[in-house]
Amino acid sequence: MSAPRKVNHWLVAVAVVIPTFMEVLDTTIANVALRYMAGGLSAAEVDSEWVITSYLAANAIVLPMSGWLMARFGRRNYFLASVAGFTLSSLLCGLATSLDQLVLCRILQGLFGGGLQPGTQGILLDAFPKEKQGQGLTVFAIAALVAPVIGPTLGGYITDNYSWRWIFFINVPVGLLALAACAALVEDPPYLIEQRAEGRKHRSGFDGIGLGLLVVVMASWEVVLSKGQEWDWFGDPFYRVQVLSALFVAGLAGLVVWELRRPHPLVDFRPLADRNFAVGAVAIGCAYAVLYGQTNSLPALLQTLFGYDATHSGLVLSPAGVAAIALLPIVAFLLGRGTDARLLVVTGLTLMAAGNYWLSRMNLDIGPWDVVWPRVVTIAGLALLVTPLNVAVYQNIPLHLRGAAVGLFSLVRNEGGSVGTSLAQTIRERRVQFHLERLNDYLDPLNPNLRDFLTGLRSSLQPLTGDSVGADAMSNQLVENLRQQQALSLAYFDVFWVFAVVAVALIGLALLMRRSVAEKGAHLAAE
Secondary structure, X not given: OOOOOOOOHHHHHHHHHHHHHHHHHOOOOOHHHHHHHHHHOOOOHHHHHHHHHHHHHXXXXXXXXXXXXXXXXXXXXXXXXXXXXXXXXXXXXXXXXXXXXXXXXXXXHHHHHOOHHHHHHHHHHHHOOHHHHHHHHHHHHHHHHHHHHHHHHHHHHHHHHOOOOHHHHOHHHHHHHHHHHHHHHOOOOHHHHHHXXXXXXXXXXXXXXXXXXXXXXXXXXXXXXXXXXXXXHHHOOOOHHHHHHHHHHHHHHHHHHHHHOOOOOOOOOHHHHOHHHHHHHHHHHHHHHHHHHHHHHHHHHHHHHOOOOHHHHHHHHOHHHHHHHHHHHHHHHHHHOOOOHHHHHHHHHHHHHHHHHHHHOOOOOOOOHHHHHHHHHHHHHHHHHHHHHHHHHHOOOOHHHHHHXXXXXXXXXXXXXXXXXXHHHHHHHHHHHHHHHHHHOOXXXXXXXXXXXXXXXXXXXXXXHOOHHHHHHHHHHHHHHHHHHHHHHHHHHHHHHHHHHHHHHHHHHHOOOOOOOOOOOOOOOOO
């Protein structure tokens, strides 16, 4: 067997991280453009949500089986096919002439994009020398953390200044360059070639039952998360949520039992037997739920209550990405000096809780910087815990299970984002109704303060309208507008308060992990 070529590891890092950045970016970049897509394709705005749901569901199906796919086809071959397929499907998304076509192309985009994150991590570990693996995987952490943060900003700018189609078209030139670079620079290391050759000798039949169960589980899960609030959750009169939830529970139970009995499972659940991995997976899922829930709620708050357009609401969120980029190398340095990963995780969760609690204390008299700083604190907290969690969860995972562990960990991280988005939407809509009812308690016609306020409005409006009846109607409508505005603002602040509570609860969970210290030359992330 010929010796592998010597390629500069930083060139490899740039080549493989760029398409992964684009793939993670696509989980949030389209959110701000849904109503533009619906209008451009003559579809109902509520139906445009399938553009997000279809992508996340397809992505979720591929992530847990990515380890099996890389072992079967070779990591280099699978990674190149993923980049090529993601680029082509992005082009097709931009060219779609109907919502059905767009959703179909987004499914393809999610299926091909699912292999990019696990493949990138494995390639970086093999490309960098042991003592520098933390540097390479810090680059990956920057991409995985910053991409969803700047997604709404970039999506808003493109939509406001060009067209929603360019949200997908920008992937094409980037993907083609990345494909050429990866084809020239990426190779499978000797140990993977040997494993693949050994696997051919003992290759079992394709696990069609496992794949079918996986599709049922992830599709049901994503549809329920996306449409649950619209369909009134378990109060759905058409029993869609109830049926999908039953399919999810039965399918998951069947999938676990089936895969645990197979010698070469399509989805390997054995990494979950490790306490650090199981606790860390829950922690990263909940942390990304907080990230995505806040990332989707803040632009909506700024646009509906403060009159920001998509571009400017995104710009308010952007400085947080700078904080993340600045902190990640510091975290890698601290881990390299023997800092217990749990200490950094707890610190990060504390900052995330503080940032969300800060946001929950806002009011309607704030400026943009009053949103920027709490957001910076939140993202700084997330930056402090991402790499330490990678240290903790993979430290005791055997080498032969690392591919499966990466797929499961990436799946939980992505699904955490889906849960956070759905949770934020549900809390907001439910709490709006609650606050509307509570505010009604103070709008009693016998309330002297309300009577004085309405009298003042009428006296101001009547000279402008010359119509006392019209002035009365306008006064009552202004009070109703204020009621709706206050209720919506309080509902948004409740969302941030709940996320602060979630972050605090995770602190106790993180303390259940075993002590985790990255020794010199140890992996600071996962394969």
